[in-house]
Each structure stands twice: as C-alpha cells, then as structure tokens.
Amino acid sequence: MSKSLFNNLQLLPPDALFNIKQRLSTDSRPVKVDLGIGAYRDDNGKPWVLPSVREAEKLIQQDPDYNHEYLGIAGLTSLTQGAVKVLLGQDSPALKEDRVVSVQSLSGTGALHMAASFFTKFCKDKLVYLSDPTWANHNAIFETMGLKTASYPYWNAASKSLDLEGYLNAIKTAPQGSIFVLHACAHNPTGLDPNEEQWAKILKAIVEQDHIVLFDSAYQGFASGDLNKDAFAVRLGLEMLADSAPVIICQSFAKNVGMYGERAGCFHLVLPRQDASVDTEHVKASVKSQLAKITRSELSNPPAYGAKIVATVLNNPELTKQWHADMVTMSSRIIKMRHQLRDSLVSLKTPGNWDHIVGQTGMFSYTGLSAEMVQRLEKEHAVYLVSSGRASIAGLNSGNVEYVAKAINEVVNYFGSSKL
Amino acid sequence: MLRRQVYKFPGRIQAIPMAPPDKILGLTEQFNVDKNPKKTNLTVGIYKDNWGQVTTFPSVARAQTILDQSFEMNTDLSYLPIKGCPDFRENVLKFLYRDSCPEGVELLDQDRISFVQTLSGTGALAVASKFLSLFISRTVWFPDPSWPNHANVFQNNGFKNINYYTYYKEGKLDVDGWIQDLEKEARETTDEYPPCIVLHACCHNPTGLDPTLEQWRRILDKIQELKMIPIIDMAYQGLDTGDLIKDTYLLRLSLDKNRYQWPNGLFLCQSFAKNMGLYGERVGSLSVVTPSGGDVKHNVDSQLKKIVRGMYSSPPGYGSRVANIVLSTPHLKDLWFEDVKNVAQRLQSVKAKMAERLDWESLKDPSRQHGMFLYTGLNTSSVDILRERFSIYLVQDGRLSLSGLNDSNIDYVCDALRKV
Numbered sequence: 001m002s003k004s005l006f007n008n009l010q011l012l013p014p015d016a017l018f019n020i021k022q023r024l025s026t027d028s029r030p031v032k033v034d035l036g037i038g039a040y041r042d043d044n045g046k047p048w049v050l051p052s053v054r055e056a057e058k059l060i061q062q063d064p065d066y067n068h069e070y071l072g073i074a075g076l077t078s079l080t081q082g083a084v085k086v087l088l089g090q091d092s093p094a095l096k097e098d099r100v101v102s103v104q105s106l107s108g109t110g111a112l113h114m115a116a117s118f119f120t121k122f123c124k125d126k127l128v129y130l131s132d133p134t135w136a137n138h139n140a141i142f143e144t145m146g147l148k149t150a151s152y153p154y155w156n157a158a159s160k161s162l163d164l165e166g167y168l169n170a171i172k173t174a175p176q177g178s179i180f181v182l183h184a185c186a187h188n189p190t191g192l193d194p195n196e197e198q199w200a201k202i203l204k205a206i207v208e209q210d211h212i213v214l215f216d217s218a219y220q221g222f223a224s225g226d227l228n229k230d231a232f233a234v235r236l237g238l239e240m241l242a243d244s245a246p247v248i249i250c251q252s253f254a255k256n257v258g259m260y261g262e263r264a265g266c267f268h269l270v271l272p273r274q275d276a277s278v279d280t281e282h283v284k285a286s287v288k289s290q291l292a293k294i295t296r297s298e299l300s301n302p303p304a305y306g307a308k309i310v311a312t313v314l315n316n317p318e319l320t321k322q323w324h325a326d327m328v329t330m331s332s333r334i335i336k337m338r339h340q341l342r343d344s345l346v347s348l349k350t351p352g353n354w355d356h357i358v359g360q361t362g363m364f365s366y367t368g369l370s371a372e373m374v375q376r377l378e379k380e381h382a383v384y385l386v387s388s389g390r391a392s393i394a395g396l397n398s399g400n401v402e403y404v405a406k407a408i409n410e411v412v413n414y415f416g417s418s419k420l
Numbered sequence: 421m422l423r424r425q426v427y428k429f430p431g432r433i434q435a436i437p438m439a440p441p442d443k444i445l446g447l448t449e450q451f452n453v454d455k456n457p458k459k460t461n462l463t464v465g466i467y468k469d470n471w472g473q474v475t476t477f478p479s480v481a482r483a484q485t486i487l488d489q490s491f492e493m494n495t496d497l498s499y500l501p502i503k504g505c506p507d508f509r510e511n512v513l514k515f516l517y518r519d520s521c522p523e524g525v526e527l528l529d530q531d532r533i534s535f536v537q538t539l540s541g542t543g544a545l546a547v548a549s550k551f552l553s554l555f556i557s558r559t560v561w562f563p564d565p566s567w568p569n570h571a572n573v574f575q576n577n578g579f580k581n582i583n584y585y586t587y588y589k590e591g592k593l594d595v596d597g598w599i600q601d602l603e604k605e606a607r608e609t610t611d612e613y614p615p616c617i618v619l620h621a622c623c624h625n626p627t628g629l630d631p632t633l634e635q636w637r638r639i640l641d642k643i644q645e646l647k648m649i650p651i652i653d654m655a656y657q658g659l660d661t662g663d664l665i666k667d668t669y670l671l672r673l674s675l676d677k678n679r680y681q682w683p684n685g686l687f688l689c690q691s692f693a694k695n696m697g698l699y700g701e702r703v704g705s706l707s708v709v710t711p712s713g714g715d716v717k718h719n720v721d722s723q724l725k726k727i728v729r730g731m732y733s734s735p736p737g738y739g740s741r742v743a744n745i746v747l748s749t750p751h752l753k754d755l756w757f758e759d760v761k762n763v764a765q766r767l768q769s770v771k772a773k774m775a776e777r778l779d780w781e782s783l784k785d786p787s788r789q790h791g792m793f794l795y796t797g798l799n800t801s802s803v804d805i806l807r808e809r810f811s812i813y814l815v816q817d818g819r820l821s822l823s824g825l826n827d828s829n830i831d832y833v834c835d836a837l838r839k840v
Contacts, residue, residue: 009719011718012723039498106732113731137733261499262736292439294576298542298546299732300702303701305739
C-alpha cells in the first residue's frame with residue numbers, strides 16, 4: 001500500500017511569475033519585453049545594483065574581520081535596529097517607549113510566513129483579510145499554515161480607483177478582532193494607494209472594530225523616493241492603534257535596497273501601551289522566544305550576507321545618504337516611464353482612458369488589460385505580463401516604451417475597447 | 421471619538437508562554453556576556469583554527485575574490501528561482517551523485533532526483549519534513565541522543581509522533597538495541613503511513629560515534645524490511661576522515677540498487693555549513709531520490725516548490741554563488757578537498773593532545789569519536805560546574821566542540837575537565 005503513496009501527489013501549476021521568466025528565456029524573438037516580475041531594471045533593461053550597495057559590499061569585503069559565522073537566531077542586531085528606525089522614524093513613540101520586538105526574516109515572504117506561523121500558534125481562529133486583488137502569494141502564505149482568509153474590496157475596476165465604501169464596509173462587518181493585511185504603500189498589484197484622508201478613515205474603522213493590523217511594507221522609499229512619505233500609513237497606524245492592539249510589520253529590502261535574491265528583511269511586532277500591571281518586558285521576551293523557536297525550526301538562523309550589506313547601508317551616514325539618492329533615481333525613472341507610456345497611448349489614440357497609469361505608484365500598474373489581451377501581447381508582440389493585466393513598469397525603458405505602447409494599442413484595437 | 425480600549429488580543433499576547441532558549445545558541449549568548457578572561461566556548465559547531473579564529477577556507481576565500489572581481493556575476497542580486505540557482509543545482513548534484521556516489525549516476529541519467537537549494541541543513545530538514553507530513557508520514561524516529569533541533573524541526577513542520585531509537589549506551593554505540601527498538605516499536609505501529617527514520621551520515625551529533633559499514637548494512641536491511649523512509653542528514657561530510665568522498669559511504673550504501681529499493685523515496689539533507697565554512701550564509705540542499713522519475717519526480721518538484729514559495733519565496737544567493745564557484749572551478753575544488761583534509765587533521769590532533777592529558781576511555785581509541793565533537797559523557801551538573809566555576813561552555817548534554825581548543829587553552833580546559 002505504501003508503495004503507491006508517492007503516486008498520488010498532484011502536479012501543481014507552476015508559479016505564474018516564475019513561469020513567465022521561463023517562457024521569456026526560451027523566446028527567440030529579437031525584441032521581447034519583460035513586464036512580469038517585480039524587479040527594478042535600469043534604462044538599459046539591466047538589473048541595477050545600487051551604488052550604495054556597491055560601496056557597502058566593498059566595505060564588507062575589505063573588513064579584516066569579515067567571516068561567515070552564524071548570525072544569532074534573531075538575526076543581525078545592527079540590521080533589525082537600523083531597519084525599525086527607517087520604518088517607524090527616529091522619533092517614534094513606540095521606539096521611545098520600547099514596545100517593539102524585531103527579528104530578521106527571509107525578506108518579505110519570510111516575515112509574512114513568520115506572522116502566519118505566529119498567528120497559527122496563538123490565535124488560529126482569527127480570519128485573515130486580504131485586499132481584492134492582492135499579491136498572488138499572500139493567500140498561499142496564510143492558507144498553507146492553516147489560517148482562513150477572506151477578502152476586502154479594494155479596486156473598483158470600472159473607475160480604476162479605490163473602492164473605499166466597500167473597503168470600510170468589510171472592516172465593519174468582519175468579525176471583531178480579525179486580522180487585516182494592509183499594503184503599507186505601492187499596493188501590489190494595483191499600484192493604487194489610499195490617500196492620507198482615506199487612510200485615516202480606514203484605520204479609524206479598524207480601531208473601532210478592534211482588528212489587528214499587519215502592514216506588508218515591501219516598497220518603502222521605492223514608491224515616491226521618500227522614506228517618510230512612503231511610511232505614512234504605517235506611522236499613522238501605529239499612532240492610532242497605540243492604545244488598542246499590537247501591530248505587525250513585515251519589512252522587505254528586496255526592492256528599496258535591491259537585495260532581491262539575498263533575502264534581507266525584518267519582522268516587527270509593536271505592542272500597544274498597557275497599564276502598569278502588564279510586564280511589557282516579559283511579554284516582549286516571550287514573543288521573541290516564540291519567534292526564535294519558529295526560526296530555529298525552519299532555518300536555524302537567517303542568511304548573513306544580505307543582512308550585512310543592508311546594515312552597512314543603514315548605519316553608515318555616507319552610504320545612507322547615497323541610498324536615499326539611489327531610491328530617488330529608481331522612483332523617478334519609474335514615474336517617467338509611467339508618463340511616457342500614458343502619453344504614447346494617448347498620442348496613438350488608443351481607445352480608453354490611461355490616466356490611471358500615472359496615478360498609480362510603485363513598481364506596478366494595473367493596466368486594466370484583459371487576460372486575452374495579455375495573451376495576445378505575449379503571442380504577437382513578445383510583451384510579457386501576468387494575466388491579471390498587472391505590468392511591472394520597471395521593465396519599461398526609453399528603448400522599449402514606444403514599442404510597448406504600440407503593442408498595447410494593437411491588442412486593444414484588436415479586441416475592442418469594450419473588452420477593457 | 422475613537423474608543424480607546426485594551427482588547428482581547430493584547431490579553432492573548434500576554435498569555436504567550438516563554439519558549440525555552442535554544443539549547444546551543446542560547447549558551448553563546450551567555451558566553452558573550454561572561455567577563456572571565458579565560459572563558460572558552462566549546463558549544464557551537466563552528467570550526468576554529470589553532471589561534472581560535474574563524475577563518476575562511478582558502479578555497480572559499482579565492483572563490484569570493486573571483487566573485488568580487490567579476491562584475492557580471494556580482495551585478496546580479498536578482499531573485500533566484502524558487503528551487504535555487506540552476507548552476508548550483510547542477511554542480512551539487514554532480515558532486516553528490518557522481519563524485520561522491522557513483523551509484524547515483526544512473527539516477528541522474530534517469531532524472532529521478534528532485535532537488536531544491538535550501539537554507540543549509542536545517543532548511544533541508546524543514547522542507548523535507550513539511551513535504552513528508554503533508555503527503556506521506558507523520559511519524560519519525562531519531563537516534564537517542566540526536567541534535568536537539570531535530571525534534572523541533574519535525575514537530576513544527578507537522579510531525580505528530582516523535583520517537584527515539586537506542587543509539588548510545590554506557591559510552592558505546594548500541595546497534596543491537598537500535599535494531600531491537602525498530603523491530604519492536606516500528607513493526608507494531610498502527611499508523612497507516614510509513615514512518616521516517618533520520619540517520620546521521622557520519623560524525624554523529626552529539627556522540628561522535630558512527631556505525632561500521634557492516635553495522636550500517638544490518639540497520640538499512642531492517643529499515644527496508646520495516647518499510648521506513650530513510651532521511652539522511654549529512655552535515656559533516658569530509659570532517660570525519662578528511663576525505664569528502666570517503667565520508668559519503670552511507671549514501672553509497674543506501675543507493676546500492678541490488679540491495680535496496682526505497683518505494684517512498686530517500687531524502688538527503690545536505691549542508692555546506694561545516695565543510696565549506698559557509699555557516700551563516702545558509703547553503704545546502706535537499707534531494708529526494710524518487711522511486712521512478714517521470715511524473716512522480718515532477719509532481720514532487722512542484723510540491724517542494726509550493727512549500728518554498730509559501731515559506732520564503734526563494735533562497736539567498738550569495739553563499740550559493742560562492743559554493744558554486746568552488747565546485748565548478750577544478751583547481752578550487754582540489755584546493756577545497758585539501759582544506760577539508762586540513763580541518764579534519766587538526767580535529768584529530770586536538771583529540772590526540774587531549775588523550776595525552778586525560779585518561780579517558782573515549783579518547784584512547786581515535787577511531788571511536790568522529791568529527792567536530794567529543795561526547796564527554798559529563799552530566800548536567802558537571803557541565804554547570806565547568807561553566808560557573810571555569811567559564812568553560814559545553815552543551816548541556818556534555819558535547820564538546822573540539823575546534824574550540826587550541827595550544828593556548830588546552831591545558832586550562834583539560835585541567836578543569838580533570839577536576840570536574
């Protein structure tokens with residue numbers, strides 16, 4: 001009987017994004033454009049190592065004490081402490097009041113997985129609310145740990161704008177104390193963020209329903225070029241929730257430091273203010289010990305190289321300054337590409353309104369192109385994006401943006417704008 | 421106005437119990453704050469040279485230089501595929517299943533080995549145990565004693581029944597007791613799924629005692645008879661005899677197709693932490709030798725990918741790039757073999773020097789203690805005395821990491837050991 005056990009495994013569909021990469025690499029057409037995976041490319045379409053990272057690498061390699069020893073289970077302290085300041089701000093009340101537990105994680109996914117493991121252990125019955133749509137991997141991360149997920153309305157397809165009413169309604173009708181996963185900035189995949197006023201409404205409703213907030217912060221500084229601006233929602237959330245509930249923040253350095261493959265990130269848990277009967281130090285120590293147990297059971301201790309680079313960038317004032325400039329370089333190029341794409345579509349008289357492309361922020365644009373249009377883009381024009389119509393704007397450059405606009409123009413006309 | 425209140429969740433968070441500190445890495449934290457100038461850390465399995473330094477292996481240092489100077493290779497901090505770097509995969513497979521184990525060539529030709537780059541040995545065990553618990557087995561057998569984190573990894577990844585087989589009795593390896601335990605307990609299991617058994621490939625951690633080839637044959641025969649699934653944990657390849665190839669005997673023996681078939685697969689969890697000194701970079705692999713290749717192998721591949729995608733998306737790049745350069749550059753590979761030999765020789769010489777100073781049974785026969793550790797047989801209270809009175813840190817079970825000893829401290833430590 002046991003002989004056949006292996007035979008029953010189901011073949012899973014390949015991960016949509018990683019699969020695009022594969023198709024692209026076997027596509028022999030001379031002009032092909034990758035608007036799939038969310039990784040920054042420079043104006044030559046090449047991966048770009050940030051100048052601040054280059055410098056940090058040099059410093060690390062020249063350090064006579066550099067070695068490959070294990071990091072602690074909680075990771076590199078100079079990373080986690082530098083990282084939390086970037087996120088919360090130098091003057092954060094939560095930091096002053098010492099209410100934060102921070103540990104290193106395997107970038108954003110690892111931090112989210114850690115949150116999922118933590119919820120599974122201590123509040124398994126809570127519903128996890130994800131935006132509709134959301135990053136394709138969010139569902140899997142929580143569901144594979146046995147948590148139940150639900151969705152809240154986010155994107156109004158007709159107006160290509162935020163469905164605030166539906167969003168607030170979902171917050172109000174969700175069981176009290178549910179978990180809400182919020183994209184801190186540069187919402188993936190839509191590129192659409194609530195404005196400051198909308199954030200205040202959303203967070204107020206969340207406080208009133210005693211929900212728990214998990215911020216997924218994958219694009220801080222990458223979206224606008226300004227770390228503080230992109231941390232607006234997180235900081236407002238911490239302020240508004242300071243007396244009511246813990247806040248979890250999953251922080252990735254994949255995009256804003258370009259650490260993609262080095263898997264550098266952090267998991268932060270910010271405890272609420274509580275009355276004097278609660279020994280916050282003890283609660284923090286307990287949380288930390290449980291997080292350590294999770295890490296120990298999956299990877300023992302986190303990888304060192306990426307952590308050391310990011311820590312160097314964050315703790316060396318010269319490099320920090322350079323890094324800020326690097327983020328401006330990336331974000332301004334992407335914003336420029338948004339404008340060029342929109343302008344080209346307008347001048348080609350492509351049916352439909354394309355203003356949302358410039359209104360959106362971060363790596364992606366939710367173009368509104370249908371699945372069949374996306375398919376035709378790939379088949380006829382070798383322009384690759386995921387079937388939801390999400391385009392990674394970082395894949396555009398001055399050499400290919402015209403080509404892409406013409407390709408979009410062709411497929412929209414082919415199917416007709418009623419299919420948009 | 422916002423209603424301010426302390427909700428249930430903070431209450432829950434207060435109720436989180438303190439998880440015990442990790443048995444090994446926790447001691448290092450204690451060591452770091454010890455003020456005794458003679459303090460000696462003999463806990464963690466990190467190789468130190470005779471000057472007490474953690475040095476990068478010469479082969480690895482040269483690979484790093486190549487990497488640092490190669491603009492092309494170094495430009496790319498991009499995401500690795502979910503299963504890891506393809507070149508790394510190819511070269512590790514060749515190293516493991518061709519160089520180390522000619523029995524594997526046929527398996528490679530038949531494409532029967534499913535492979536993922538993992539976060540070193542722990543990561544391999546985590547992915548393996550997650551996969552097994554999802555589809556094949558919830559019961560595992562470890563040697564008593566074993567690496568303390570083994571049970572933690574399997575428990576946190578879905579295993580329900582954790583069992584221990586007799587391994588060590590009165591200072592000796594007890595193969596008869598081992599086989600009897602399997603015979604008695606595993607045969608009587610009412611579990612409808614086949615149980616797994618974890619085998620230390622060489623340099624058993626913590627006892628340093630390994631079965632002979634003849635004994636391994638008896639053990640593997642029994643494992644096959646009982647339809648158990650072998651999981652080989654190979655963390656110290658090369659550190660036993662100094663010969664990377666020689667130390668792979670358990671894998672070679674298990675893959676002798678005239679003697680063994682593994683209808684539910686054979687799992688190899690392999691690490692470059694110790695034998696390349698890449699500890700903190702987290703480099704290793706999981707390979708699953710599937711019974712028939714083809715669809716079964718592809719289905720396993722797809723499930724392993726899903727697990728990784730939900731845990732951390734993709735593995736860290738740097739360490740695997742370094743390891744890949746060592747494995748794929750002939751003169752560096754030769755140098756690496758030399759490096760490993762030198763490490764093993766130093767470990768042997770430390771044992772010999774201890775034997776001159778201590779009249780211990782376990783030190784008399786150098787063939788009895790394999791690898792980086794000496795299992796002193798000291799009980800907990802003796803270990804406590806060593807730590808409290810002499811600032812000499814051993815793992816609580818009496819395991820002593822040999823490479824922590826050198827010419828400058830061996831007299832001090834041996835004196836203390838004698839007194840205790």
